[in-house]
Amino acid sequence: MAEPILTARGLTKRYGRVTALDNCDFDLYPGEILAVIGDNGAGKSTLIKALCGAVVPDEGEIRLDGKPVQFTNPMQAREAGIETVYQNLALSPALSIADNMFMGREIRKPGVMGSVLRMLDRKAMEKVAREKLSELGLMTIQNIGQAVETLSGGQRQGVAVARAAAFGSKVVIMDEPTAALGVKESRRVLELILDVKKRGLPIILISHNIPHVFEVADRIHIHRLGKRLCVIDPKEYTMSDAVAFMTGAKVPEHVIA
Numbered sequence: 062m063a064e065p066i067l068t069a070r071g072l073t074k075r076y077g078r079v080t081a082l083d084n085c086d087f088d089l090y091p092g093e094i095l096a097v098i099g100d101n102g103a104g105k106s107t108l109i110k111a112l113c114g115a116v117v118p119d120e121g122e123i124r125l126d127g128k129p130v131q132f133t134n135p136m137q138a139r140e141a142g143i144e145t146v147y148q149n150l151a152l153s154p155a156l157s158i159a160d161n162m163f164m165g166r167e168i169r170k171p172g173v174m175g176s177v178l179r180m181l182d183r184k185a186m187e188k189v190a191r192e193k194l195s196e197l198g199l200m201t202i203q204n205i206g207q208a209v210e211t212l213s214g215g216q217r218q219g220v221a222v223a224r225a226a227a228f229g230s231k232v233v234i235m236d237e238p239t240a241a242l243g244v245k246e247s248r249r250v251l252e253l254i255l256d257v258k259k260r261g262l263p264i265i266l267i268s269h270n271i272p273h274v275f276e277v278a279d280r281i282h283i284h285r286l287g288k289r290l291c292v293i294d295p296k297e298y299t300m301s302d303a304v305a306f307m308t309g310a311k312v313p314e315h316v317i318a
């Protein structure tokens with residue numbers, strides 16, 4: 062196998078007496094969809110937050126492309142090429158699709174108008190937004206100037222995924238992308254995740270939906286009691302095996318797939 066693109070070794074994060082991450086390891090390889098599953102409170106969110114700069118671990122090391130990185134906020138991780146699609150705070154409802162896609166990285170008008178007057182180049186942003194959405198087959202969204210609150214749940218998630226795919230140059234992290242969606246919308250988002258993978262970006266998918274995980278993941282990282290218990294190949298195990306490992310009902314024979 063190629064070298065991993067993102068690794069963590071010995072990550073530990075304590076909240077008072079609770080050890081949310083307990084000497085945890087993690088590996089993501091180029092081009093793969095790696096699902097992260099685990100029981101409630103196992104430490105999945107804390108792991109993901111550490112990888113995307115939202116939480117600073119007490120101990121341990123994270124490497125991106127083999128180089129040690131220390132993110133103290135999510136902006137630094139974004140600048141390094143790690144984009145995260147959050148479960149809830151994905152988008153600003155009152156803003157347009159294009160504005161949401163460029164939130165925090167707006168394109169300014171050329172020359173003094175942009176540099177001094179800080180004027181936004183809306184035309185340029187709308188053009189790029191339109192391109193990105195159509196690349197992912199999301200051009201059922203008619204008007205790029207439309208406020209995000211007028212979109213369906215699936216369309217909103219699509220915009221959030223498109224944003225991550227457009228700007229994530231190294232890694233895309235998706236936290237429960239189908240949790241709030243209906244059957245049809247979930248399907249579309251799963252297809253989008255596969256499209257993002259086809260474009261060569263590796264994806265970390267955190268999900269409680271085991272059938273969705275088995276459908277799209279290349280490998281499954283099973284998290285238990287603050288650490289990686291094992292990594293399985295979904296073609297070699299059943300969903301009930303995965304749930305049994307997660308809950309401790311069964312002990313895996315091999316640790317890493």
Ligand SMILES: Nc1ncnc2c1ncn2[C@@H]1O[C@H](COP(=O)(O)OP(=O)(O)OP(=O)(O)O)[C@@H](O)[C@H]1O
Nearest residue numbers: 076079080081099100101102103104105106107108
């Ligand atoms: N900000 C915090 N302050 C205090 N305790 C926290 C904080 N964040 C997480 N924890 C604790 O750390 C442990 C791991 O939480 P985490 O949210 O990472 O688990 P999870 O696997 O994502 O759970 P879930 O599937 O329920 O979202 C839990 O016991 C949780 O209560």
